[in-house]
Every structure is written in C-alpha cells, then in structure tokens.
Amino acid sequence: MNAITKEVSQANAELRKTAPLVHNITNYVTVNDCANALLAIGASPIMADDLLEAGDIAAISSALVLNIGTLNRRTISSMIAAGKRANECGIPVVFDPVGAGASKLRNDTVKEILEQVKITVLRGNISEVSFVAGLDVTTRGVDASAADGNRDAAAVAKAVAEKFGCTAAITGAVDVISDGKRIAKIRNGHPMLSKVTGTGCMTTALVGAYAGANRDAFVAAAAGVASMGIAGEIAYEKAGRLGTGSFHIAILDALSHLDSAVMKARGKLDEA
Amino acid sequence: MNAITKEVSQANAELRKTAPLVHNITNYVTVNDCANALLAIGASPIMADDLLEAGDIAAISSALVLNIGTLNRRTISSMIAAGKRANECGIPVVFDPVGAGASKLRNDTVKEILEQVKITVLRGNISEVSFVAGLDVTTRGVDASAADGNRDAAAVAKAVAEKFGCTAAITGAVDVISDGKRIAKIRNGHPMLSKVTGTGCMTTALVGAYAGANRDAFVAAAAGVASMGIAGEIAYEKAGRLGTGSFHIAILDALSHLDSAVMKARGKLDEA
Amino acid sequence: MNAITKEVSQANAELRKTAPLVHNITNYVTVNDCANALLAIGASPIMADDLLEAGDIAAISSALVLNIGTLNRRTISSMIAAGKRANECGIPVVFDPVGAGASKLRNDTVKEILEQVKITVLRGNISEVSFVAGLDVTTRGVDASAADGNRDAAAVAKAVAEKFGCTAAITGAVDVISDGKRIAKIRNGHPMLSKVTGTGCMTTALVGAYAGANRDAFVAAAAGVASMGIAGEIAYEKAGRLGTGSFHIAILDALSHLDSAVMKARGKLDEA
Incomplete structure (x- = not known):
C-alpha cells in the first residue's frame, strides 16, 4: 500500500472517531443526500443559510461547505459571511463552484467568493475548475463539457492550487488532487455515478467532513473523493443492474459501511 | 401497434439519443426526484431560479419546466423571465400549475404566467387544469378534488388547448392529452403513484425532456405521461408490496431502464 | 394492553380513515421525507411558505406543522401568519424548534413564535425543549448535546407543557410526552434512526397528521412519536444491516404498512 492510500485510510478512522460538525450552505436539489452522506461517513451535518445565523453556525462547526448549485442572491451574502467567519476561526472551507461558466451570476459569484474567502479545498469537474483557473470554458449546464475532456486535469489542478493557495480536486473518469x-x-x-444527481455535491460534503477531522487539506480532499469513488463501485456491484434509484440508495449504504479497511482494500490512489 | 404508441416509442429513442438539457424552476419538495427522473430517462437536468440567471440558463437549455409547487414571490419573477426568454429562443415551455385553485397567490400566478409566457404543454390534474380552463373548482390542497372526478377530462383538455394554443395533459386514472x-x-x-409525492412533478419534468428532444408537443406530452405510467406499473410489480419507500425507488429504477421497446410493449395509448 | 397503547392504536385507525390535509412550513433538507411520511401514514401533505398564501393554506388544512430546520427571514413571517390563522380557525399547530439554542436567530424566532402563536404540540430533543423551557442549554448544532443527556426529560416536558399550555414531546432513547x-x-x-437525517422532522410531521385527525393532543403526540419508533424498529429488522440508505427507505415502507394492529402489537408505551 502506498503512502497516500494509507493516509486516506487513517483519515477515515479519524473522521469516524471525531464526528465533526459540518456546516453546509448548499443547494435544495441534493441537500438531503449531502446530509445523509455526512451522517453515513460519521460526520454530523447542519444546514443554515440565513445571513443572521450563517456566521454563528460556522463558528461552532468543524468545517464549512459552500455549494452554488442553486445559487440565489439571498444566500450569496450568507456564504461570504460564513466563509469569512470560518477563516477567522481557522475552520476549513470547502467550495464547490457548481456550474461555473454557465451564467454571469455564477461566474461573478465564484469570483466574489474567491476574493473574499480563503478556500481550503476547491472541488469541481474539469469545466468548473478550469473556469476558476481563468481558462476559457464551454459550459453545458452543470455537467462537464465534452470540449474540456482533453484538458490536462493535473495541470489545471496544480495551477488553481498555486493561484489560490488551496487544494484543488477535479473529479472525472480519473480524479486529480493537487495542493x-x-x-x-x-x-x-x-x-453510473453521473446518472444520479448530487454525487458531486456529496463528494464535496465528504471532503468537508474529512477536512473537519484532519488538518491536512490534501489528504482530506483525496479521502473525500476516494470515498465516493469506492462507494460508487460497491453500489454498482450491489445494485447497478436494478437501476439508478437503487444505485442511489446503495451509494449511501456503502458510505455507511466505509471504514479504513475498505479504503485500504479498494483505494486506487497514486501520487505522481 | 397504433400510431400514437409508435410515436411515443420513437420519441423515447430520440430523447435517449439527444440527451436534452432541461431547465427546471420548480419546488423544493420534489426537486431531487425531478432531477433523478430526468437523468434516468436520459436527459440532463439543471435547476436555476434566481432572476439574475434564470433567463441565461433557459437560453442554453432545450426545454424549460415551470412548477409552482412551493410558489414564492422571489421565483415568480424568475419563472416569467425564464419563460419569456425561452419563448424568444423557441424553446418549449412546460407548465405545472400545482395547486391552482388552492389560494389567491396560486391563482394570480397561474394567470400571470399564462398571460406573459406562451406555454407549450400544460400538465396538471383535473382540478388544476379546470381552473386554468376558467371552470369553477373546489380544491383540497394540491390533490385533485373528488368533486372534480366526474368532469369530462377530454373536453377540459381540448378547451384549454384551444384557449391557450398549447397541448394540455390531464393526468388521472385515465390520462388525457389534447392539442x-x-x-x-x-x-x-x-x-400507488398517488402515495408518493412528486410523481406528478416528475411527469411534468419528463414531458419537458421529451419536448426538448422532439418538436411535436402532443407526442412529447403523451410520451412523458406514458413513461411515468409505465414506470409506475413496473415499480408496483417489483416493489409495491414492500411499501411506498421501495415503490418510490423502483419508479426511478424503471425510468432508467425505460426504452422504446418497453414503451411499445407496455404502452396503453389510444387516440380518439 | 394499557390505555395509552389502545388510544394511539385507535388514533392510527382514525387517521387512516380521515386522511387529514397537513400544511407544513418546514426546511428544504427533509421536506421530501416529511411529505412521503405523511402520505405513508395516510395523510395528505401540502407545503406552502409564502406570506401571501400561508394563511389561506392553513385555513383549508386540518393541521399546521412549523419546523425551523433551515430557518430564514422570509418564512419566519409566514410561519407566524399561518400559525395565527390556524389559531383563529381552531386548527392544531405542531412546532419543531430545530436547533433551538444554536444561534441567536433560532432562539429569537422560537421566542417570537411561542409569543405569537398558541402551540398545540411542541416536539424536539432534550436540548431544544430545554431551551424552550428556559433552561440553560449547550447546543452542538441540531443534535441533542451529550451534556443534556442527564436531564430529567419528564420534568422538562411537564414544565414546558404547563408553561405554554401545550403538549410537549421530547424524543430520545426513551421518548417522553406530557400535557x-x-x-x-x-x-x-x-x-440507527439518528443516522438518517429527517427522522425527527418526520416524527413532527406525523404528530401533525395525528393531531389533524384527533382532538386529543396528548394522544396525537404519543401516536406520532410511537409511529416513528415502531417504523424504525421494523426498518432496522428489514434493512438495518444493508446500510443507512436502505434503512431510510425501509422507514417509509414501514410507515406505509403501519396500522392499528401493528401499533397494538409493537407499541411500548407506558403512562406514569
């Protein structure tokens, strides 16, 4: 077993032991799955998005997750307030720029959040992270564009990590993490993970859980991404042929049984 | 096999081939199911409801679905802006007037949307569509009223279709579609479909998917409604006795396996 | 069989017979589960949170459920308006002060609702209900704090019931109900019920269903709480080893099969 596989396995054991409280300001499409994924992996979720309490809730949490999937003006200010408070308190902030590149509002919001909040981990697909990197993107809704398929994800992740002093996690057929x-x-x-809504959002939430339990953002990002990948494989084996509804439920089942032994046995992580 | 059954089966094949992006401004109760139903049938969902991006997202989509299930003033203006932009771009608009007749806000909003946006397909139960038709309705929440059970759905659908130059789809024990x-x-x-929340909303979303892939609104409406009906039958056979939770998941499983062969074999469509 | 077990079993039969319409102003994390739990137990859900219709919808409903899980300023005024209208119409109001004690906004809102709306049943964990009772609480997010584990739940429930002239239901390892x-x-x-988000919210919604069908708030609260407890036991037996995803679905399955015979056979209720 290589070093990174060992590190993510240990991170899982730490997460299960510490049960971090993870504050999510996220979208209303996949929020239930995010809460259940956090519970399944051993964290405790809290969702609070009003400006009058976003900072207070961030301050009592172990990690903050910001997700712009169903962006609206009311919660943008809450995200920034919570992010600033998390920064002041030394709490890790995980950011999922869902659909970056798809509309001016999303693009402006991504820029504003990155200017005002120090991000610990950025998690997105190659289109979204390329947008954050300042590269031209052709976005088709919230899914990765085929046109972006040939980009060098490792180069994009590294560029974003250096630009913002964060860890970048680009998920795709092969996931790439760089600090x-x-x-x-x-x-x-x-x-099949792309046939269930929210698997990306859940991945980001899981990264938040690991970041809340582990000081090393790179390991936390790798652990969160690997957890969803492994859960997806197990879910496919158990329920893939039944259809996307059963597969969806089996992802949560697999997450709830995921421990360091499973991560050691199944993890396909390599460090360049 | 009759002509309409053949048409809806072909529509399914086209939908699976074209994978249309479907923009939904919908309610927070059933939005996750709508997204997963769209993915299951082969479409790509996007939910975006802020006025600052609703038009932009509509413009890059293949269909727009408006659903007033959890109506609020913030999203009414977004629905109208997205609808107008869809009209300008020639993108089909599918409208689900959830709970029309249940409150002044809903009634006023339905009227405003119909005045300002050209609707391609209207999908509702007999109470809701009767309200749109200008008939007196006795509404009991968001469910169809028993008192409306004796209306002639075909006459109501035809009247609404003529009044608004759209296709009307009235779902019930027997579904009726008219252009x-x-x-x-x-x-x-x-x-048992009435024992799971969101089966109506999912039906509307599916109509949006078909409308995004097929120029013929009548066929799209019939295909979307038939898809949910067939999925409900299959789900009942697989999981009905287990309870409503398993039945719910089995609906999504069935949608994800639904292809033109299943629609040909199971479709019970007739044209008057 | 003791008197309270008999009463809750009869309440289930009445609920299934009357199918009350239950109006929910609740959070976007667990709202789908609440709607499906209400359908499963034989009620009819409606979610409507805009100030312009909250009162109108409350007026046509049999019960109103207020839940501050994802509190925001827009819906606070809707909750109060709907609550006042429900009071005027003699409709029971069930209140779930999710996360009371976790932020100033939540604390202020709980106080405001209790000042302006006459509550029929208050349902929460020991932390939340202790806050309502005016006791000091140490809150960790929306979960019950370990520090509160040693409080005498019966004394807290009784105190709150007397203070507000309502029935208080405190859920935990042993649930306590007092009027x-x-x-x-x-x-x-x-x-395992604590490993699925929304089991508390669903319990509150079920109490709303029973309250909408039964004039006795104490019995309604006990019936709602017992229903979720029994469903949780059955779900664990059927699907607990599969994981939290399957367990979640099995809860809804069990609720949909829950009848007065099951409640008589499985209910572990005692009256002090």
Missing part, C-alpha cells in the same frame, strides 16, 4: 506540490490521481468510481 | 385537434387517452399507471 | 397532567414514556425506536 500545488503533491499531485494524487484516483481511479475509483463508476460511470 | 385541440388530437386527443389521446393513456391507461397506464397505478393508484 | 402537564399526563406523562407517557415510549420505548420504541432504534439508535
């Missing part, structure tokens, strides 16, 4: 120095590739997962 | 000229009846479905 | 005079303890349930 600007280290680069990990993860070959877990299954194509 | 003012053609009238189709669909005898698929199962009573 | 100030009667005190019931319920020993149904399973620890």
